Amino acid sequence: MSNNISSNKKGSVVIVGGGIGGMQAALDLANSQFKVHLIQRETSIGGTMVMLDKTFPTGDCSMCMISPKMVEVGRHLNIDLHLRAEVVSVEGQPGDFKIKVKHAPRYVDPDKCTGCGDCEAKCPKRLPNEFEQGLSKRKCIYSLFAQAVPNTRAISAEHCLFLTRGTCKKCEKACKAGAINFEDKEKEIEINAGAVILSPGLDRYDAKVRGELGLGRWKNVVTSLQFERILSASGPYTGVVTRPSDEKHPKKVAWIQCVGSRDPHNANPWCSSVCCMYATKQSIIAKEHDKNIEPTIFYMEMRSFGKDFDKYVERAKNDYGVRYLRSMVSAVKEDPATGDLIMRYADEAGKLIDETFDMVVLSVGLEPHKDAAEFAKTFDIETDPHLFAKTSPLSPVKTSRDGIYVTGTYQGPKDIPDTVMQGSAVAGEAMALLAEARGTETVPKELVPETNVENAKPRIGVFVCHCGTNIASNVNIDEVVAAVKDLPDIAYVTDTIYACAQDNQEIIKKTVKDKELNRVVIASCTPRTHEPLFQDTIRDAGLNKYLFDLSDIREQCSWCHPGQKEESTKKAIQIVKMSIAKSRLQEPIKSEHVGVTPACLIIGGGIAGMAAALSLAEQGFTVHLIEKEDELGGLVRKLNSTLEGNDVQEFLESTIAKVLSNELITVHAGTEVVNTDGFVGNFKTTLSDTNVIEHGTIIISTGGVEYKPTEYLSSESNKVITQRELEKRLASGEQFNPASKFVMIQCVGSREEPNQYCSRICCQ
Ligand SMILES: Cc1cc2nc3c(=O)[nH]c(=O)nc-3n(C[C@H](O)[C@H](O)[C@H](O)COP(=O)(O)OP(=O)(O)OC[C@H]3O[C@@H](n4cnc5c(N)ncnc54)[C@H](O)[C@@H]3O)c2cc1C
Ligand code: SF4
Ligand code: SF4
Ligand code: SF4
Missing domain, CATH: 3.40.50 (Rossmann fold)
Structure with a gap:
């Protein structure tokens, strides 16, 4: 295997995994004139997000946010969907890979199937519905969910009465489109593409392993994803909060946090990063659906570290009466007479308490898929000890193999906004690698002529x-x-x-x-x-x-x-x-096409601004980087090492050198923006040095500043210093007396008014 970049670059990218991360990368690439092959293991794109009811902390409908994107992916001329497909091998070099893809048979011809569902109505074979997390049944010929893309049906071969026993074919008789094809066979195809993006997401921890919590034994113990389906209006109980054993409306509902996470001895050592917030979300929504519900969240530590997350938890407590209980849960037992659940936990004082609930939700953590080792082998990439794709904190979307990138939760547990952001970032990396081949494999959209409605009576x-x-x-x-x-x-x-x-x-x-x-x-x-x-x-x-x-x-x-x-x-x-x-x-409005200035103005020359500048310049765009200080680097200038031990100053210097030597980047140091006029595609900006710049887009990366404390004697004693001052003194080699006692006070100026949010980095 050679990592040398091919001189014969292809204008196409293979993306593995059709969740929100893979879809975002696919849309960014295809809308920027790169051909995309999206390989998805399931029968529809969508991943985990399509199974969620709402999303934290805004309470937006998950399906409403993802469904237009799914349709856009599905009908994009430059995105080829490969469903029920998996990559078998990747050969070649960055810019010119040969990727073998195996397609499992669907037994339904996608070109003929109209999605009418007549076959499903007649199929006699019922199976647990994996989309509904086993809370309801589906037919053997099925569509994963109502808005599936594509909505072509597929047959589960291992359960089909005809394919296993040779009798039935009721679906074939019902299908007026003649779409059923029992002769369908597994196929292998080869795709030639310039880059590969891995976005297979993560699996959920199998909480049945924790027998003491009762999943699989007690019907009213459910996983968090099952509870998402219970809350969903399109779910098995049409959004009415119902417990599975007797369809009773539960009153007392408990969430147990960190199931399978942060437990190096029995499960996974990492924090899954989303469960504190999704439990908060689920408890709020449950309460909105049924005001009689009394939610309790049993946690060891509440990780509400994103923008507005702390406020969200406060809202849950104050406006919805959600009870947060710091505790250790040791067991859940069922009362066989009622189906209620008796939970044993130790409270903060260590006192053992038994409390009865109607229903228990396990906030299961996220972990790599069972086939993660095999998956990494197929792509010849390194993993970390837990089988996540190995990346460096300084280049988080690059794998160990050049030309193969990673995005989404397979890179590390994260929420939807971070996944979407990383999807765009990874698309930028692939575009930079393949810049010269942009537009070589795509076809332009031909719009049908507009119907003339002038003087026509409205219909x-x-x-x-x-x-x-x-x-x-x-x-x-x-x-x-x-x-x-x-x-x-x-x-x-x-x-x-x-x-x-x-x-x-x-x-x-x-x-x-x-x-x-x-x-x-x-x-x-x-x-x-x-x-x-x-x-x-x-x-x-x-x-x-x-x-x-x-x-x-x-x-x-x-x-x-x-x-x-x-x-x-x-x-x-x-x-x-x-x-x-x-x-x-209404009258038709004519859209005028105006040219776009292919240049970007980036305000802020910290590490984010510089990374964006380099990515754009590598894609062939002109960049103006505006920095109000005389030097580039921002906050990072004062840091020395990442948590993982990377030399931050060395990285900063090499990044600054790349920025300064790039002919497409003009750095305006010691400069600020005075005024911006214009509109998307055509802006005109005046700088403090009176220069006027024309550009099509603006990126704002002005960062933030360290809180200046006045509390804890910080303004009176030179023994009270900030973390940044400590970092500077450590880096200068200052020796501290080993007998000295240090104390770190966390959250100074964070998580309280006026800064009611977690600053996210200080604990680390
Ligand atoms: C119960 C629960 C509630 C959540 N609530 C929220 C919330 O409210 N807000 C929020 O921001 N986040 C929430 N999350 C997190 C959110 O689901 C993830 O951040 C997001 O779905 C990650 O997207 P992804 O594309 O990385 O992975 P996924 O959504 O998992 O998509 C990956 C896709 O890749 C496919 N795939 C896997 N392996 C292969 C292969 N070998 N070949 C081809 N395809 C493959 C999978 O089938 C899947 O469709 C929640 C998660 C859970 C479990
Ligand atoms: S396979 Fe036939 S019957 Fe079934 S949804 Fe498709 S067109 Fe309709
Ligand atoms: S042949 Fe298979 S998929 Fe078709 S109706 Fe019978 S069991 Fe269902
Ligand atoms: S996000 Fe919360 S529940 Fe999930 S593993 Fe981290 S601390 Fe535990």
């Missing part, structure tokens, strides 16, 4: 979405449809279970054409995530995208008036009528 199509039960449980959808169907200019009205599902985009396009619609109204959820999706859909059908209006009947109606179905329905009708009235008056 409005209305689609009213159930959003599973998110809207339908609190708004009578039939009544909304009936109330608007006879309004003037209405050419078509229908309801739909999930307007945003990929197959629905095809249905909307077809309806626009078949019914000759010239205006479209979709009554669904928030325009923030969904408006661009639906606008693209009607544009693909030949309508100007501004002939669209979205009526938000979820955030503005079903969600904000829980339990008031009649009033919500009336309000939904008014909202949709207003949209229709607006739609009648």
